[in-house]
Amino acid sequence: MPDLPQRLAAASADVSRLRDGLVDAAVLDGSLDVAYRIVDSPLGSLLLARTPVGLVRVAFALEGFDTVLSELAAAVSPRILEAPGQLEAEARGVDQYFSGEMQTIDLPLDLRLIDGFRRAVIEHLPSIAYGRTASYADIAAAIGRPKAVRAVGSACGHNPVPIVVPCHRVVRSDGSIGQYLGGTEAKRVLLALEAT
Known part of the structure; x- marks a missing residue:
């Protein structure tokens, strides 16, 4: 008779197989x-x-x-x-x-979670080159709404696909990093990664 660790490992494998089967069936039937x-x-x-x-x-x-x-x-x-x-x-x-193997994560995106002004901001962000930054004011001007600086910050804070769409490259006009959905330390890490 198998001991407890072996039975637990077998049960875990069974659960994984069942989950994989459920996923496969859901993909096949479009659900x-x-x-x-x-x-x-x-x-x-x-x-x-x-x-x-x-x-x-x-x-x-x-x-x-x-x-x-x-x-x-x-x-x-x-x-x-x-x-x-x-x-x-x-x-x-x-x-x-x-x-560091890739500077742009080029994937199909589904941006249905944002619309209007926020979507315009998010769609503009990939134009900020790897290793570069732009200010919230720069982004506002680039999308034709130069007075909407705070709204640009809000749009970046609601980016549904951070890292992939680089809202971390948007900083304050004085060069300070500003806020970030993943926390300011995460933003520092991303900017430092891209600076190397």
């Missing part, structure tokens, strides 16, 4: 609307979520992954499953960015 995966990074754990359209959310642990998943269920669809195999390209892109 998986949001797949997610948690990856490790120099900034701690990150939640990556994608729809059939593309990456819809990158979340930092301090946001609370359960909260983020609940928000996705309300805003996108309650048909959400942890499906690491469905996010291989996204996980690889994040790894390559942090290892």
Whole structure:
């Protein structure tokens, strides 16, 4: 008779097989609307979520992954499953960015979580080159709303796909780094990574 650790390992393997079978069936019948995966990074754990359209959310642990998943269920669809195999390209892109192999994480995006002015800001951010920064005022002027500096800051704070869409490259006019969804230390780490 197997001992307890062997039985627990076998039960864990059974659960993994069942989960993988559920994911495969959901993908085949089109009932998986949001797949997610948690990856490790120099900034701690990150939640990556994608729809059939593309990456819809990158979340930092301090946001609370359960909260983020609940928000996705309300805003996108309650048909959400942890499906690491469905996010291989996204996980690889994040790894390559942090290892310095890639300066741009070029992935299909699903920006349905933002619209209007905020979307205009988010769509402009990829034009800030790797290793460079722009001020909130620069972004406001670039999108034709020079007086909307605070609104640019708010848009960056609501970026659903930080790191991939580089809101961390937006700083205050005096050169100080400003706020960041993942915390100011995370922003410092990202800017330092890109400065090397």
